[in-house]
Amino acid sequence: MAATDPGRPTTIGGNPLRDPRDRRLPRIADPSVLVLFGVTGDLSRKKLMPAVYDLANRGLLPPGFALVGFARRDWADQDFAQVVHDAVKEYARTPFREEVWSQLLTGIRFVSGSFDDDDAFARLAETVAELDRNTGTSGNHAFYLSIPPGSFETVVNQLARHGMAEADGPGWNRVVIEKPFGHDLESAQELNAVVSKVFPPQAVFRIDHYLGKETVQNMLALRFANQMFEPVWNNRYIDHVQITMAEDIGIGGRAGYYDGIGAARDVIQNHLLQLLALTAMEEPTSFAADRLRSEKQKVLSAARAADPALHSARGRYVAGWAGGREVGGYLDEDGIAPDSTTETYAAIRVDIDNRRWAGVPFYLRAGKRMARRTTEVALMFRPAPHRPFPDMSEMDRNALVLRIQPEEGVTMRFGAKVPGTQMEIRQVNMDFAYGESFTESSPEAYERLILDVLLGDPPLFPQHEEVELSWQILDPVLDHWAAEGTPPEDYLPGSWGPQSAVDMLARDGFTWRRP
Amino acid sequence: MIISLPNTTASEVSKELLRARQTSGATTQGRVFTLVVVTTPAEADEALAASQLAATEHPSRILMLVDDPDAEASGLDAEVRLTRGSASSETLVLHLRGEVAAHPASVVTALLLPDSPVVVWWPTTSPVSPVDDPIGALADRRITDALGDADPLQALRIRAANHQPGDTDLTWTRLTRWRALLAAALDQFPHPVTEAVVEAAADNASAELMVAWLASRLGLTVQRLTSEGPGITRVRLVTEGGTVQITRTDARHARFEIPGQPDREVALPRRILSELITEELRRMDADEVFEETTRALLARTESGKVDGSPSEGEHQ
Incomplete structure (x- = not known):
């Protein structure tokens, strides 16, 4: 039998039942406690709680998993369990199964208190210790801070003070924080100092929920699993790149968060620059997180914003009509000061100083109340060097578009002859959608993130070096805008942004793609 | 949308598929493999339902072969089923009547997706050596289910004895x-x-x-x-x-x-x-751990x- 086989299979981590070739067996996380701060927020209810359930339903959570909520509510365990139950029923992607729920339910706890309340954190420490003893979570704890960044310091210090951040305990302690990671380079460094004083770098998981691991891996696969794209992926064939994140909604009820932050800090600093890094970086030597990270850092450190006086634009939506509905302007939103200078649209140009990309501008734009919701990276090719076809215009250029949202996929745009006796060329689109070829029930970004945290997988999400490099790119633009001190240029809702954005590309001889 | 094509040929079915695709405006093929399901009239419905559910995770072209060798008139009846919503999958139900049932590969070969893997699934009885079966020979992956056999244990041993890379059995998936x-x-x-x-x-x-x-x-x-x-x-x-x-x-x-x-x-x-089939369809390569397990099973059988x-x- 296999015991005496010379080619006895290897195992994983010394577990004889695990074999690297046995890909049916999922990696199951260690028994652990997930502590959620900010359980009353939208994110918790719509994303985090359902993701925990979906993981359990897929059999990816360990026997012995506990979920602890912490908030300033006068709730008992069962009240919190009810909140989780309702959130799961409404938002989970997998079907509701009583047996999965009952397994989760045994580990649900709630601790009531505010962030500066020592007693509450003492109770939290007790609760976690009780779970370690009674459900066998063995000292493994993950703290998810779904809270405003202003409270990070308080919470992180409370965790340290009550012995919940120890690196040399029986298990592990990890912390998850959400963007924004600061509002400029200096504050990002301060934030990092606060968190890293308490948690070592490998225990800190920064999440950018717009840019899930799946998206990152899809981009890597497209670029590096294929032979046909990489040869043209440079300044010889591409003349510029447009990275867009457009939302068709306004700021909704998020005035408190959004005002003073604006589109550049909210979107460009983190995921548009991450998309830029993934698009522009060289091939990593492996897909290990640290190799990938070093390539991203390399390209980000070669990137700089072009002169903001010429190559940036900022806008703010006014009242008008969008999608057949009458909507208010930014200044009409609840809680926005009339003298606010926060932009809801931002566009910048980034140049990358290396052999591959010298001379290829990357245009990054992010806006709210745009014509439609979309996130994409469009590589715009140079026109064909010689055009023997009389009707072909200068504007007819090939494009390769990596669509991120709402329908993740790839579009190729190329010229084709119109049937008939005339030699007429039209641009056509060839579309591929991931959702069409693979799985509509693929794990959601948050599921993968939570699982990565519990597994201790080094995340594909940015470490603080990348965060700081991104701020270094954006800070000069922000400083320029602050120095101007004027309100952003108005644009109509349902449009593609202000005139200055159009001018900014026209200056370089380009036009924005209509996504 | 169901299009019935009584008494037809594989090339007619092919044309109808193309026509349906052009009408619906879907111009790229997102389908990643062809799933051939070999059934009898009695078990066709359950197998069809399970395959279509599995197709929501794995968009594919499903060829349901419904063998009816005892039918009086020989011939091929086809149904093209396109589901709106889960537009990525298309199902062809192919009734092989009389003599045609003895030549299923002649129908299947013409309807496989170009250059994509082929998976064949026998929900109940399956050939003694799946890889030598005319349909099995076309496939990269062959899925059987010993539980569908009258004597599951015996069926499993036969599978083990005839195992070839690419074969798996749902009794394994259930584990x-x-x-x-x-x-x-x-x-x-x-x-x-x-x-x-x-x-x-x-x-x-x-x-x-x-x-x-x-x-x-x-x-x-x-x-x-x-x-x-x-x-x-x-x-x-x-x-x-x-x-x-x-x-x-x-x-x-x-x-x-x-x-x-x-x-x-x-x-x-x-x-x-459907969950079992979904799991099976996740991998197109050989399951080496299953292969080793079947060897261990045979060793046990031999030692009684x-x-x-x-x-x-x-x-x-």
């Missing part, structure tokens, strides 16, 4: 959750196993595979005890540090016991057919250790 829990148990309690016991209903094919898998992985002779069932009811791994034990408590739960930790109830639902009836069960 995945059990195997995952056992692997998780040893992750949490990493001690060398000295003794392993599987308790299951008599004649349970999955239990035999479980025994064979544990034997091949642990290098032990695994005890097989007979219980009331249904299916596998308990697996016990004895180590020097104590006993790890997973016990099915009802159709949806199990008790998970590890030394030094509180007993826990875990979800262990019996999985429905297979539990064929309750009376043969070993007891402590």
Whole structure:
């Protein structure tokens, strides 16, 4: 039998039942406690709680998993369990199964208190210790801070003070924080100092929920699993790149968060620059997180914003009509000061100083109340060097578009002859959608993130070096805008942004793609 | 949308598919493989439902071959089924009447997606050697289900004896959750196993595979005890540090016991057919661990250790 086989299979981590070739067996996380701060927020209810359930339903959570909520509510365990139950029923992607729920339910706890309340954190420490003893979570704890960044310091210090951040305990302690990671380079460094004083770098998981691991891996696969794209992926064939994140909604009820932050800090600093890094970086030597990270850092450190006086634009939506509905302007939103200078649209140009990309501008734009919701990276090719076809215009250029949202996929745009006796060329689109070829029930970004945290997988999400490099790119633009001190240029809702954005590309001889 | 094409040919069906695609405006093919399901009129409905559910995770072209060799008139009737919403999958139901049933490959070959993998699934009875079957020979992956056979244990042994890379059996797929829990148990309690016991209903094919898998992985002779069932009811791994034990408590739960930790109830639902097929379709390469397990199963069969009836069960 296999015991005496010379080619006895290897195992994983010394577990004889695990074999690297046995890909049916999922990696199951260690028994652990997930502590959620900010359980009353939208994110918790719509994303985090359902993701925990979906993981359990897929059999990816360990026997012995506990979920602890912490908030300033006068709730008992069962009240919190009810909140989780309702959130799961409404938002989970997998079907509701009583047996999965009952397994989760045994580990649900709630601790009531505010962030500066020592007693509450003492109770939290007790609760976690009780779970370690009674459900066998063995000292493994993950703290998810779904809270405003202003409270990070308080919470992180409370965790340290009550012995919940120890690196040399029986298990592990990890912390998850959400963007924004600061509002400029200096504050990002301060934030990092606060968190890293308490948690070592490998225990800190920064999440950018717009840019899930799946998206990152899809981009890597497209670029590096294929032979046909990489040869043209440079300044010889591409003349510029447009990275867009457009939302068709306004700021909704998020005035408190959004005002003073604006589109550049909210979107460009983190995921548009991450998309830029993934698009522009060289091939990593492996897909290990640290190799990938070093390539991203390399390209980000070669990137700089072009002169903001010429190559940036900022806008703010006014009242008008969008999608057949009458909507208010930014200044009409609840809680926005009339003298606010926060932009809801931002566009910048980034140049990358290396052999591959010298001379290829990357245009990054992010806006709210745009014509439609979309996130994409469009590589715009140079026109064909010689055009023997009389009707072909200068504007007819090939494009390769990596669509991120709402329908993740790839579009190729190329010229084709119109049937008939005339030699007429039209641009056509060839579309591929991931959702069409693979799985509509693929794990959601948050599921993968939570699982990565519990597994201790080094995340594909940015470490603080990348965060700081991104701020270094954006800070000069922000400083320029602050120095101007004027309100952003108005644009109509349902449009593609202000005139200055159009001018900014026209200056370089380009036009924005209509996504 | 269902388009019926009575008394037709494969090339007519092909044309109709193209026409339907042009009308719907879907111009790229997102489908990643062709799934051929070989059935009889009696079992076609269940297999069709399961394949279509599986197709929501794996957009594919499904060819349902409904064999009806006893039909009076020989011929091919086809139905093209395009589902709106899950637009990525298309299903062709092909009734092979009379003599045509003896030449299924002539129909199938013309309707495979170009350059994409082919998976064939026999929901109940399957050929003795799947790879030598005319349809099986076209496929990269061949899925059988010993449980669909009148004598599952015997069927499983035949599978094992004729195993070729690319073959898998759903009795193995049914074990995945059990195997995952056992692997998780040893992750949490990493001690060398000295003794392993599987308790299951008599004649349970999955239990035999479980025994064979544990034997091949642990290098032990695994005890097989007979219980009331249904299916596998308990697996016990004895180590020097104590006993790890997973016990099915009802159709949806199990008790998970590890030394030094509180007993826990875990979800262990019996999985429905579409989930099994979905899991199978995730991988197009050979399942080497399954292959090793079938070898271990054969070794046990030869040494006469297979539990064929309750009376043969070993007891402590």
